[in-house]
Amino acid sequence: MIAAYWAAAEARDWDGFGRLLADDVVYEGPQTRERVRGREAYIRFNVEGFPGDWHLAVERIVAAQGQAASWIQSVGSNGAETGLCFFQLDDRGLIVRITDFWPEPYELPASRSHLVERY
Amino acid sequence: MIAAYWAAAEARDWDGFGRLLADDVVYEGPQTRERVRGREAYIRFNVEGFPGDWHLAVERIVAAQGQAASWIQSVGSNGAETGLCFFQLDDRGLIVRITDFWPEPYELPASRSHLVERY
Numbered sequence: 001m002i003a004a005y006w007a008a009a010e011a012r013d014w015d016g017f018g019r020l021l022a023d024d025v026v027y028e029g030p031q032t033r034e035r036v037r038g039r040e041a042y043i044r045f046n047v048e049g050f051p052g053d054w055h056l057a058v059e060r061i062v063a064a065q066g067q068a069a070s071w072i073q074s075v076g077s078n079g080a081e082t083g084l085c086f087f088q089l090d091d092r093g094l095i096v097r098i099t100d101f102w103p104e105p106y107e108l109p110a111s112r113s114h115l116v117e118r119y
Numbered sequence: 120m121i122a123a124y125w126a127a128a129e130a131r132d133w134d135g136f137g138r139l140l141a142d143d144v145v146y147e148g149p150q151t152r153e154r155v156r157g158r159e160a161y162i163r164f165n166v167e168g169f170p171g172d173w174h175l176a177v178e179r180i181v182a183a184q185g186q187a188a189s190w191i192q193s194v195g196s197n198g199a200e201t202g203l204c205f206f207q208l209d210d211r212g213l214i215v216r217i218t219d220f221w222p223e224p225y226e227l228p229a230s231r232s233h234l235v236e237r238y
Binding site for chain 1: 147148149150151152153154155156160163164167168169179181182183186187188190201203205218220221222223224225226227230231234235236237238
């Protein structure tokens, strides 16, 4: 299910993408405190909110008992970015809740630099 | 397993925490490109790298087939922060790989502000 979600996004197959979503899907991005409610609004958010020639690659999907998490790489005009999503499925197996995070690079704090190696 | 990991960290029960880790556990923080190899080094990293009176609360754990993801809230001197971790377990069920992300708030891009509500 989650692999199909990302494959549909990568293919810009918005009909196929929409078939994976519950009517009342809710998307939240906690970093910006943005929210989108409903399948049509969420498809529009993806189509209009993220134009350009981005590509996605799935690094990891973990799924069990109506919940899932994914870790993807997106490459686009901002370079490579990491996307982390938590999903909930409804009792029909459709995606009903998406919580989306995009962590960005930051400076290693000096307070722990002696405890790690860099890569 | 992952719930026990976070409970041990919250309790500063580093012996119990260590018993959940493979000898050759590898921790990576992709945002800073920091890495820690081995159980003892990883315990030291947690004890010495993150002093202070932080507290953790688990928001979500998803686990299946030797893989897991967690979403936690940490509250400490930096205020509330969101931690997202992906785990791999070895064939004895011990944590052998940890990839840790700390997404931070950012400004909503104007390009999609008409497509979302704020919360």
